Amino acid sequence: xxxxxxxxxxxxxxxxxxxxxxxxxxxxxxxxxxxxxxxxxxxxxxxxxxxxxxxxxxxxxxxxxxxxxxxxxxxxxxxxxxxxxxxxxxxxxxxxxxxxxxxxxxxxxxxxxxxxxxxxxxxxxxxxxxxxxxxxxxxxxxxxxxxxxxxxxxxxxxxxxxxxxxxxxxxxxxxxxxxxxxxxxxxxxxxxxxxxxxxxxxxxxxxxxxxxxxxxxxxxxxxxxxxxxxxxxxxxxxxxxxxxxxxxxxxxxxxxxxxxxxxxxxxxxxxxxxxxxxxxxxxxxxxxxxxxxxxxxxxxxxxxxxxxxxxxxxxxxxxxxxxxxxxxxxxxxxxxxxxxxxxxxxxxxxxxxxxxxxxxxxxxxxxxxxxxxxxxxxxxxxxxxxxxxxxxxxxxxxxxxxxxxxxxxxxxxxxxxxxxxxxxxxxxxxxxxxxxxxxxxxxxxxxxxxxxxxxxxxxxxxxxxxxxxxxxxxxxxxxxxxxxxxxxxxxxxxxxxxxxxxxxxxxxxxxx
Numbered sequence: 001x002x003x004x005x006x007x008x009x010x011x012x013x014x015x016x017x018x019x020x021x022x023x024x025x026x027x028x029x030x031x032x033x034x035x036x037x038x039x040x041x042x043x044x045x046x047x048x049x050x051x052x053x054x055x056x057x058x059x060x061x062x063x064x065x066x067x068x069x070x071x072x073x074x075x076x077x078x079x080x081x082x083x084x085x086x087x088x089x090x091x092x093x094x095x096x097x098x099x100x101x102x103x104x105x106x107x108x109x110x111x112x113x114x115x116x117x118x119x120x121x122x123x124x125x126x127x128x129x130x131x132x133x134x135x136x137x138x139x140x141x142x143x144x145x146x147x148x149x150x151x152x153x154x155x156x157x158x159x160x161x162x163x164x165x166x167x168x169x170x171x172x173x174x175x176x177x178x179x180x181x182x183x184x185x186x187x188x189x190x191x192x193x194x195x196x197x198x199x200x201x202x203x204x205x206x207x208x209x210x211x212x213x214x215x216x217x218x219x220x221x222x223x224x225x226x227x228x229x230x231x232x233x234x235x236x237x238x239x240x241x242x243x244x245x246x247x248x249x250x251x252x253x254x255x256x257x258x259x260x261x262x263x264x265x266x267x268x269x270x271x272x273x274x275x276x277x278x279x280x281x282x283x284x285x286x287x288x289x290x291x292x293x294x295x296x297x298x299x300x301x302x303x304x305x306x307x308x309x310x311x312x313x314x315x316x317x318x319x320x321x322x323x324x325x326x327x328x329x330x331x332x333x334x335x336x337x338x339x340x341x342x343x344x345x346x347x348x349x350x351x352x353x354x355x356x357x358x359x360x361x362x363x364x365x366x367x368x369x370x371x372x373x374x375x376x377x378x379x380x381x382x383x384x385x386x387x388x389x390x391x392x393x394x395x396x397x398x399x400x401x402x403x404x405x406x407x408x409x410x411x412x413x414x415x416x417x418x419x420x421x422x423x424x425x426x427x428x429x430x431x432x433x434x435x436x437x438x439x440x441x442x443x444x445x446x447x448x449x450x451x452x453x454x455x456x457x458x459x460x461x462x463x464x465x466x467x468x469x470x471x472x473x474x475x476x477x478x479x480x481x482x483x484x485x486x487x488x489x490x491x492x493x494x495x496x497x498x499x500x501x502x503x504x505x506x507x508x509x510x511x512x
Contacts, residue, residue, distance in 0.1 A: 017055050017070040021094025029094070035232040037075045037092035040125050040166070044236045045079035045088070052077035054107040059132075061102050069095055074104040076111045081240060084248055087115035090125040093167055097129030100172045108172075109152065119249035121160040123239060124176050127167030130195065155179050157351035157506040160246045164235045165189045165218075165225070168209070178224060179510050181246075181348055182300070184238045185225045187215050223304035223341060224511065241298055245312040245319045246352055250506065253353050253499030254319035260294035267291060267482035274478060278400055278424065281327040284309050284359060287399070288322050291315065291357075291482045297322065305341030307334055307366070312354070316486040321349040324359035325399075325410065334406055335366035336374035339383040342409075343508075346386045350505040355393040355489055358411040361400040383409050386508065391501040393417050393492035395485055398425040398463070398472070412471075418488050419472045420481070421463035428461040 001009075020026060020036065029036055035043065041050060057072045059065035073095035078087055089108050091098035115122040153175060155161070163180035165173075169191040177183050177191055185191070192213030211217070218225040229235050247254045266289065273286040288297050292313035299311035306329035311322055323342055325332035334342075349356050365371070365380060387394070387409065396411030398421040407427060408415055421427075466472040476484050494500060 013056050020070055020092055025094040033231070034167070036094065037090040037098075037125065037127075040232060040236065041075060041077075041079070041088055041090050043233065044123070044239070045081055045086075046083065049080040050077055050088075051079065053110060054104075057103045057107060059096075059101055059103060061132075065096075069101075071095070072101060072104040072107070073098045074107055076107045078111070078114070081243060084243075085118075085120040086243070087111045087120060087122040088125070089123070091127045091167075091173060093127045093129075096132060098127055098173075099129050099132035101132045105152075105172070108176075116158050119159060119251070121162060121243055121246065121248060124161070124163040124173075124180065126163055126165050126169040126173040126177055126191070127189075128169055128171060128173035130171030130173075153179060155507070155510060157181065157250060157347075157503070159249045160243065160352065162239050162242060164232075164239060165191045166232055166235060168195070169213075170195050181351075182227075182239070182242045183225050184227045184229060184235045184242075185215050185218060186229055186232060186235055190214060191218060191224070219301070220303040223301055223337065223344075226300045228303070242312070245298065245314075245354075250352055250503055251500055253494075256317045256319075257293075257296075257314055259314075259317050260296070263293045264482065266294065268479050270478040270481065274399070274424070278426070281331065283328055284324045284326050284361070287359060288313065288324060291485065292320075292322070293317065300345065301341050305335070305337035305339075306330075307332060307338035307362075308342050310341060310345040315357070315482070315489065318489055319354050320489070321345060321354045321356050322359065323356060323410075325361040327361055327400075330366055332362040332401070333364055333366045334362060334380070334383075334409065336371055336376040336379040339376070339379035339409070343379070343383045343386045344510075346383075346390050347505045347508045350386075350390045350392050350501055351503055353392060353494070353499055353501050355395065355492070356390065356411075357485060358394065358396040358416065360396060360398045360402045360407075360410040360412070362403065362406045362410060363401050364404045364406045380405065380409065386505060387411065387415055389504045391504055393489065393494070395488050395492070396420070397481060397485070398422065398427065398466075399478075400424050400426060402427045417492050418474075420474045420476050420484060421466055421472045422478050422481075423463055423475060424478075425463040425466070425475075426461050427463075427466055 026036055053076050055071055059069040059072055071092065073092050075090040075092055078085060089111055112122060161180040163177040163183045165177060165183065165185040167189050169177060174191050174193060190209045190213045196207050196209045196212050215228050219228050227238050229238060245254060270287060270290045273282055275282055292315055296314040297311055298313065299309065307326055309324045309326045313320055313322055323345055346356065394411055394416040396416035396419045402410060402412060412419065463475045467475050
């Protein structure tokens with residue numbers, strides 16, 4: 001064949017692949033306000049930076065599908081985002097519902113392998129109907145399609161993984177989402193093990209998609225989603241913001257950024273947020289806003305585990321992770337969901353060399369039958385083990401209450417590299433009111449006796465008692481906290497390892 005004819009064939013094959021599922025299907029999506037697999041990539045990356053891999057791939061298991069599966073339903077490749085290299089896999093729902101097949105799973109494996117070995121983040125734009133039934137059915141289908149990549153679902157967190165739930169996500173789209181370090185979900189999208197039709201058939205009753213895996217379930221009940229947005233465009237912006245805090249890989253420190261003007265002045269407003277009465281609640285996010293560089297706090301899982309607040313921010317230009325008690329959620333008492341949320345956040349920070357700042361105001365743990373059903377004791381110990389295994393710098397500030405085992409779970413003692421306390425701090429084994437009731441449990445005692453017991457239980461629970469035995473390294477005024485933390489971050493910088501921790505949590509399960 002003459003070279004001109006060969007080049008013409010190449011152009012025709014490329015054009016068919018770029019046409020995706022056809023103009024009609026693409027137009028229907030546009031009418032619904034939905035981006036397609038390629039427009040998502042174009043809107044996400046730096047213009048002109050996309051290098052596609054597997055453009056001419058097609059279905060290989062069913063011969064008659066070869067002409068109907070451009071790019072085999074998954075657009076994959078490499079690009080730059082804000083000048084940094086990323087790997088991208090974008091599911092093309094216009095081609096057989098972006099279902100998983102022998103060929104497109106090889107494409108995903110290739111991008112995943114290159115991103116991991118060459119050290120850059122991997123981003124999944126999820127929208128898939130699950131496994132492609134004709135390809136996967138029968139012994140030959142199973143043997144050909146499943147289990148050929150022994151590292152397919154292994155996360156050692158060498159590089160950041162990000163996933164966006166932008167439509168229905170079943171099968172492998174759900175698996176990769178659950179393996180990600182950060183997941184954003186568009187309202188109206190769904191993620192579950194299997195589709196509502198299959199699930200309804202399996203259990204013999206009709207299940208609606210939202211009930212099975214809608215945004216409220218995933219962000220408020222299971223906690224699998226970190227952020228919820230209204231549109232695809234918002235989801236892309238959230239991913240970019242998350243990546244801006246992260247290193248490209250685990251063997252480098254996170255990037256530093258200029259400090260916004262006015263950041264130091266915000267710390268002077270802490271006393272406007274902190275109530276004079278120690279029994280009144282407050283929004284700890286406002287405290288974080290006073291400590292972090294201006295407008296840099298990026299909260300994760302805000303709807304889940306509300307007894308704690310976690311998120312990425314910058315402090316003096318450095319990426320840091322805030323893990324804070326939330327007095328607006330169960331008075332800041334840690335529950336099972338809060339412990340799970342805190343643990344997963346520590347895993348993220350330890351894996352990618354992000355120092356932890358713990359802000360403490362907790363009366364202990366939520367106790368009772370419901371907590372035990374949720375494996376509260378196990379969640380508490382998971383959190384404790386993660387904290388003690390964490391190898392990045394850990395700085396703790398005791399703002400008000402720090403009682404019992406929660407004192408340790410929130411970085412007390414040698415569980416942090418430096419512990420400071422505000423003069424408002426109270427540290428004891430138990431809230432004095434509770435302790436008084438426990439000591440007198442089952443006995444009839446006078447109010448005067450109860451008061452004497454309470455006074456005995458209250459003795460020496462101040463910050464100064466901790467400072468006198470060097471259980472805290474400093475007692476500081478709340479307004480000095482930002483400056484104090486900035487200096488401690490500089491002191492505890494991981495110089496000997498080039499800003500890189502030992503990643504002892506890198507293999508921790510993504511859900512537990």
